[in-house]
Amino acid sequence: MVKKExxxxxxxxxxxxxxKAILIERQDNGVYRLSTRGEAPTTVEAPFEDVTRGVLNSxxxxxxxxxxxxxDEDKIITxxxxxxxxDIYISTSSAGGGLQxxxxxxxxxxxxxxxERAALGAGAIVMDIIAANxxxxxxxxxxxxxxxxxxxxxxxxxxDRGNIKTVVELSELVKAANPQPRLGMNYKLPVIYAGNKKAxxxxxxxxxxxxxxxxxxxxxxxLESENLDPxxxxxxxxxxxxxxxxxxxxxKLMAMTDAPIMPTPGAVGHIMQVIAKNEDITVVGVxxxxxxxxxxxxxxxxxxxxxxxxxxxxxxxxxxxxxxNVLAEATLPNIQRWVPFEIDEVDLRNRIGNKMIRPTTxxxxxxxxxxxxxxxREALRLSFKQHKSFxxxxxxxxxxxxxxxAFEQTSSGVTLVDMMDLDLMVGSGGVLSHAPxxxxxxxxxxxxxxxxxxxxxxxxxxxxxxxxxxLASVNEHAATEVFNKDCLIRxxxxxxxxxxGKIGKDYVNVKMDLPDGTKFDKTMKYGELLLVKxxxxxxxxxxxxxxxxxxxxxxxxxxxxxxxFGGSVGVIIDARGRRPFVIPEDPKERVEKLQEWSKAIExxxxx
Amino acid sequence: MAHAYVPGLKVVxxxxxxKARQLPLKGEILKKVGEKVKATDEVAKTHLPGNIxxxxxxxxxxxxxxxxxxxxxxxxxDSISKGEIIAQTDGIFGFFKSTVHSPIDxxxxxxxxxxxxxxxxxxxxxxxxxxxxxxxxxEIISDEGVVVKTQAAFIQGIFGIGGERRGELKIITDGENxxxxxxxxxxxxxxxxIVGGSFLTHSAFQKAIKVGAKGxxxxxxxxxxxxxxxxxDIGVAITGQEDIKTTLILTEGFGKIHMxxxxxxxxxxxxxxxxxxxxxxxxRAGVIRPEVIIPVKPDAKKASENQEILGMxxxxxxxxxxxxxxxxxxxxxxxxxxxxxxxxxxxxxxxKIKINEANKEALLPRANLEMIENK
Numbered sequence: 017m018v019k020k021e022x023x024x025x026x027x028x029x030x031x032x033x034x035x036k037a038i039l040i041e042r043q044d045n046g047v048y049r050l051s052t053r054g055e056a057p058t059t060v061e062a063p064f065e066d067v068t069r070g071v072l073n074s075x076x077x078x079x080x081x082x083x084x085x086x087x088d089e090d091k092i093i094t095x096x097x098x099x100x101x102x103d104i105y106i107s108t109s110s111a112g113g114g115l116q117x118x119x120x121x122x123x124x125x126x127x128x129x130x131x132e133r134a135a136l137g138a139g140a141i142v143m144d145i146i147a148a149n150x151x152x153x154x155x156x157x158x159x160x161x162x163x164x165x166x167x168x169x170x171x172x173x174x175x176d177r178g179n180i181k182t183v184v185e186l187s188e189l190v191k192a193a194n195p196q197p198r199l200g201m202n203y204k205l206p207v208i209y210a211g212n213k214k215a216x217x218x219x220x221x222x223x224x225x226x227x228x229x230x231x232x233x234x235x236x237x238x239l240e241s242e243n244l245d246p247x248x249x250x251x252x253x254x255x256x257x258x259x260x261x262x263x264x265x266x267x268k269l270m271a272m273t274d275a276p277i278m279p280t281p282g283a284v285g286h287i288m289q290v291i292a293k294n295e296d297i298t299v300v301g302v303x304x305x306x307x308x309x310x311x312x313x314x315x316x317x318x319x320x321x322x323x324x325x326x327x328x329x330x331x332x333x334x335x336x337x338x339x340x341n342v343l344a345e346a347t348l349p350n351i352q353r354w355v356p357f358e359i360d361e362v363d364l365r366n367r368i369g370n371k372m373i374r375p376t377t378x379x380x381x382x383x384x385x386x387x388x389x390x391x392x393r394e395a396l397r398l399s400f401k402q403h404k405s406f407x408x409x410x411x412x413x414x415x416x417x418x419x420x421x422a423f424e425q426t427s428s429g430v431t432l433v434d435m436m437d438l439d440l441m442v443g444s445g446g447v448l449s450h451a452p453x454x455x456x457x458x459x460x461x462x463x464x465x466x467x468x469x470x471x472x473x474x475x476x477x478x479x480x481x482x483x484x485x486x487l488a489s490v491n492e493h494a495a496t497e498v499f500n501k502d503c504l505i506r507x508x509x510x511x512x513x514x515x516x517g518k519i520g521k522d523y524v525n526v527k528m529d530l531p532d533g534t535k536f537d538k539t540m541k542y543g544e545l546l547l548v549k550x551x552x553x554x555x556x557x558x559x560x561x562x563x564x565x566x567x568x569x570x571x572x573x574x575x576x577x578x579x580x581f582g583g584s585v586g587v588i589i590d591a592r593g594r595r596p597f598v599i600p601e602d603p604k605e606r607v608e609k610l611q612e613w614s615k616a617i618e619x620x621x622x623x
Numbered sequence: 624m625a626h627a628y629v630p631g632l633k634v635v636x637x638x639x640x641x642k643a644r645q646l647p648l649k650g651e652i653l654k655k656v657g658e659k660v661k662a663t664d665e666v667a668k669t670h671l672p673g674n675i676x677x678x679x680x681x682x683x684x685x686x687x688x689x690x691x692x693x694x695x696x697x698x699x700x701d702s703i704s705k706g707e708i709i710a711q712t713d714g715i716f717g718f719f720k721s722t723v724h725s726p727i728d729x730x731x732x733x734x735x736x737x738x739x740x741x742x743x744x745x746x747x748x749x750x751x752x753x754x755x756x757x758x759x760x761x762e763i764i765s766d767e768g769v770v771v772k773t774q775a776a777f778i779q780g781i782f783g784i785g786g787e788r789r790g791e792l793k794i795i796t797d798g799e800n801x802x803x804x805x806x807x808x809x810x811x812x813x814x815x816x817i818v819g820g821s822f823l824t825h826s827a828f829q830k831a832i833k834v835g836a837k838g839x840x841x842x843x844x845x846x847x848x849x850x851x852x853x854x855x856d857i858g859v860a861i862t863g864q865e866d867i868k869t870t871l872i873l874t875e876g877f878g879k880i881h882m883x884x885x886x887x888x889x890x891x892x893x894x895x896x897x898x899x900x901x902x903x904x905x906x907r908a909g910v911i912r913p914e915v916i917i918p919v920k921p922d923a924k925k926a927s928e929n930q931e932i933l934g935m936x937x938x939x940x941x942x943x944x945x946x947x948x949x950x951x952x953x954x955x956x957x958x959x960x961x962x963x964x965x966x967x968x969x970x971x972x973x974x975k976i977k978i979n980e981a982n983k984e985a986l987l988p989r990a991n992l993e994m995i996e997n998k
Contacts, residue, residue: 365877366877370949372859375906377945378969384967
């Protein structure tokens with residue numbers, strides 16, 4: 017399949033909202049470079065209900081822009097002959113929207129809640145929680161299961177020495193409902209059983225015929241312990257294998273490609289791990305889409321110091337299909353705190369609602385852009401919060417709860433995500449990759465993730481990490497070349513001290529030998545933000561906190577001598593403080609402060 | 624020719640509509656292919672398993688769960704009547720017996736010697752589905768239901784809440800630009816499907832529910848007010864099961880937006896006719912839009928079935944679906960190839976649109992345009 021002399025590669029990524037195509041061509045000097053990109057709305061909806069329409073439309077755009085024939089009616093021409101066609105066509109896909117699950121457990125506050133945690137951790141939207149004691153009559157539950165048409169059901173219930181009968185009853189309810197999958201009628205709905213192991217036999221009897229049943233270890237083996245990993249892993253597997261593969265037209269797409277279609281998050285995760293490995297660094301990556309937001313991280317294990325890769329899918333946080341859910345979860349005040357002008361609350365809610373029901377629209381005015389970027393900050397912040405609670409200790413170690421906190425249900429485990437230890441943040445997805453100015457992408461990531469100490473920031477130039485992730489599986493050489501030259505845009509470095517300060521008082525001193533030969537030396541006051549423009553080159557820097565409680569990475573009050581990198585944005589000194597990071601609550605004061613910070617970063621080109 | 628794919632909503636005066644009518648469980652089909660059906664006719668029926676009533680026998684009799692079998696007066700699968708003894712202890716010399724009476728009519732499903740609990744099941748619940756629209760049975764879905772075919776005016780909304788309703792169409796605003804206000808709604812709206820123009824106020828919606836209107840079809844509604852009506856935020860657009868008596872269908876979106884003139888005119892043309900509506904919306908893959916179906920006489924010339932939808936072209940009528948011209952109707956006058964810079968700073972493919980209402984021409988991102996499908 018892999019040819020030696022590949023001249024051109026066409027790659028598409030079918031997102032839930034937009035299908036993005038890129039054309040990679042080998043230059044005369046033998047180097048692979050990005051040549052053209054095109055995009056079109058994803059066509060999983062009526063009237064087409066065929067993902068390949070969007071693919072062909074996006075390729076057609078490349079044809080028009082590049083002025084090269086790639087399509088023969090509805091076929092991609094391979095291999096390349098002269099100036100016609102391409103040598104390889106590959107694709108990733110996340111079409112089909114997010115993962116919509118229904119979970120069931122015995123007791124609402126116990127096993128049903130554990131099941132919910134497992135599903136949420138795996139990135140699902142939990143459509144409903146069915147519990148034996150949820151107050152609804154059995155026929156109401158049956159009707160609910162049938163109507164919602166979930167992508168998957170997670171059935172739990174009973175500790176391993178506990179109730180069998182009621183767990184079996186729950187499986188009878190599911191059997192009675194005989195739920196049909198949301199997409200495609202020709203496959204059985206995936207159901208995961210993660211309850212009392214002694215009930216597994218009966219559950220299998222009930223559900224084996226009507227569903228694609230998987231049995232995994234009990235997620236609540238005893239009252240005091242929770243073991244969510246097997247259920248989470250199974251959810252991830254089934255999402256990739258079943259749900260995504262049912263997006264309309266997917267089978268046709270599989271026949272068109274020269275390599276197996278990779279799920280978008282899988283491809284992006286692959287590239288993130290390559291970055292971490294090649295540069296021996298800690299990385300946080302984000303891919304914010306229309307329906308879902310994926311967060312990836314590579315941090316070292318607290319005990320073994322072995323790099324651990326983690327990925328979460330926040331299936332209910334995205335910029336179009338799920339945008340109203342961002343509003344519901346973040347609440348309006350949290351979104352408003354990022355809007356740099358006064359806006360009527362009803363108007364803001366209507367705009368968000370309209371984006372939800374017309375998910376493929378784009379902001380035309382600057383005001384609309386600022387609103388979308390405000391919402392994006394909250395979607396990113398919430399997704400990251402979810403990631404931090406998921407990216408904990410090593411797998412296989414059960415998270416013990418004591419009897420006393422078995423009733424509190426607080427999040428367990430210590431997070432691996434240490435912001436002070438973070439070396440690089442990489443942003444991807446429409447709202448970050450397509451931000452009209454890179455400064456906007458940098459500021460969104462800083463505001464949402466609140467990096468601490470010294471952290472480099474990069475974005476995927478035009479959202480091509482998924483394409484390169486799958487390309488690496490076919491031609492690693494081409495993938496690496498394009499990745500380094502065209503994909504990753506180094507934005508710069510954020511220097512952010514941690515610790516409280518007083519507004520207007522000296523907070524941190526930064527000295528840098530800039531690449532143009534000038535010496536930078538400035539003491540920043542608490543609450544200030546500053547952009548120092550510098551290209552992507554190593555810059556020697558001395559960062560000295562003012563005051564004994566301020567930390568920039570070497571401990572409170574200690575100076576840090578390090579190398580920082582500029583980039584297409586530059587070095588951002590963020591003296592707004594961390595733990596806590598505060599935005600004024602008074603609306604007038606808040607707008608003034610947001611505008612001041614925005615100007616400091618040259619976020620928008622306004623007169 | 625530069626076509627652009629832009630999804631649109633159907634507003635069709637005369638078309639063939641097929642509706643699948645499926646039972647929640649397998650059951651009996653009551654109609655045959657080719658049979659004429661009225662909207663209210665039952666087309667399929669079944670029995671849902673009865674409600675489950677768990678009763679802890681061991682606790683009530685103060686015995687060990689393991690001993691439950693010795694005290695049960697009924698076996699698994701036996702019929703039980705309300706008040707009938709289902710378990711009893713022997714007592715002392717025949718006195719001081721502890722007894723458990725059945726709280727329901729139904730069957731004893733099972734009892735557990737682990738939990739001491741008996742599962743009682745009420746009698747099966749009969750469930751039937753109706754045809755939803757007047758028409759003809761086109762197809763039988765084996766053991767599950769039928770497909771009803773009808774000739775109808777068909778209008779898709781953009782968002783709705785509430786399920787299937789049926790009623791007479793009643794236009795209560797002057798035109799597509801006027802909002803529905805509380806004072807316009809009175810007892811005459813009972814059992815009607817109210818049609819209005821640009822906006823529905825929260826108080827008007829409440830009044831419509833109060834007087835017993837079957838549904839409302841209107842251009843816009845405040846997103847914020849949905850929570851006030853149904854009690855919770857809609858995070859992702861999956862609706863249809865809301866517990867409201869009056870179904871709401873928005874044809875344009877959230878906020879004050881004129882109903883598209885042709886949508887309003889089509890509804891007005893059918894004032895007094897019986898319409899079937901459904902607010903169920905699902906904006907994900909496998910999209911479901913809310914709908915208004917008004918059966919009409921077949922019109923061979925006008926009827927359009929499986930018509931191919933072409934892309935946007937010069938002369939195509941479009942609806943602008945994002946600020947700053949949100950809700951306005953225009954005509955495509957140009958489709959430039961090159962990406963254009965928008966005010967937001969982004970580059971996008973645009974279309975030149977003559978906006979009738981604003982009496983001007985503007986370059987708008989193609990992604991912010993929606994074709995009006997009226998064929």
